[in-house]
Amino acid sequence: MLARTADSLFWLGRYMERAGNVARGxxxxxxxxxxxxxxxxxxxxxxxxxxxxxxxxxYTELYGEPTPDGAARWLTLDTLNPSSISACFEAARRNARAVRTALTVDMWEAVNDSWIDLRKLDPGDAGGDRLMGFLDWVMSRAVLFNGAAMDTMLRDDAWRFVRLGTMLERADNTARLLASRSDAFGAGAEEDPANHVQWQGLLRSVSALRAYQHMYRDRLRPARVVELLLMRPEHPRSVTACYEEVNDILSVLAMSEGEDRVSCRRLAAALRGRCVAQTPARLMDGGLKSLLSEVIEGNTHLGVSIGKCFLVG
Structure with a gap:
């Protein structure tokens, strides 16, 4: 596969996943x-x-301290934010158009129809009382795209690069969400009732609240929330589950071994290993912030490494 084609497929997966993640958050x-x-x-x-x-x-550089309306506008339709929902759909459609023949009809329509509908929106449709409905629509479009990819695409290299981008973006999102609420997971966290709301919000951000209830059948406990989102491979948005799939994909893509590709796979394996080697008790005892910093930084390095190995330089 041409590197520029792989690059477009990879970033198509990342941008569609990012749009859905921003809407969830x-x-x-x-x-x-x-x-x-x-x-x-x-x-x-x-x-x-x-x-x-x-x-x-x-955001702070442009607008100062965040306000509810300012933050919502920044994350939805602000053209100055390259990770806003509108910017993600625009970038996803641009990449999809570049590799139109590598996509199935269902995948292309999921991306293109989302882009068309977004362009028809009045700014008021993504604000005020209509904001929640807009976010539900964005999440449904991301799910539609992922479902189309899973149900209609051949399991060839094109599918692998789309999925690679999706999983890398998903791992980064889960780690960053955990890091943003890491203060609710320190020693004695269970004694503060306010932290319970933080744990619940975090689980909802990755659609994991019902999964937690099914797996543990107990009230929310910080160690178990961290275990589910970092270490449990059963949940598709846990960091470990994402890196397991990244490892599997890289193993297939790197059949023709070169030193760069070996290094790329080693980095992905190391990130997964750092997560599964932990224990919830150790993380609750002060190790969570440092681990999440390592994962977030490592994920950035892995993205760069994948670019050097397979994508447009």
């Missing part, structure tokens, strides 16, 4: 901010969300 933060308002901690909720999307510094 914003959806939950809107609810969390409403609960935080009586305690005067609403601003911290928006600051944490912007940090989780990796755009906090850029």
């Amino acid at each position: 914003l959806n939950v933060s809107l609810r969390m901010a409403a609960l935080a308002a009586p305690r005067g901690t609403e601003s911290a909720e928006w600051t944490g969300l912007l940090a989780a999307t990796g755009t906090g510094a850029h």
Whole structure:
């Protein structure tokens, strides 16, 4: 496969996943901010969300302290934010168009129809009382795209690069969400009732609340929340599950071994190993922040390494 084709497929997967992740995070933060308002901690909720999307510094540079309306506009339709929902759909459609013949009809329509519908939107349709409906629509479009890829695409290299981008983006999102709420997972966290809302919000951000209830059949406990989102391969948005799939894909793509490709696979395996080697008790005892920093930084390096190995330089 040509490197430029692989590059477009990889970033198509990343941008569609990112759009859905931003919508999930914003959806939950809107609810969390409403609960935080009586305690005067609403601003911290928006600051944490912007940090989780990796755009906090850029927002502050342009607009100063985050406000509910400002943060929502920044994450949905602001053209100055390269990770806003509108920017993600625009980039996804541009990449999909470049590799149109490598996609199935269902995948192309999921991307193209989303882009067309977004261009028809009035800014008011993504704000105020209509914001929640807009976010539900974005999440449904991301799910539609992923479902089309899983159900209609041949399991060839084109599918692998789309899936590789999706899983790398998903691992990064889960790690950043955990990092943005890491203060709710320290020693004695269970004694603070306010942390319970943080754990619940985090699980909702990755659609894992029902999975937690099914697996543990117990009230929310911080160690188990971290275990589920970092280490349990059963949940498709856990960091470990994402890196397991990244490893499997890289193993197939790197059949013609070169030193760069071996290094790429080793980095992915090392990231997974760092997660599964931990214990919830150790992370609750102060190791969570440092581990998440390693994962987030390592994920960035892995993306660069994948680019050098397989994609357009």
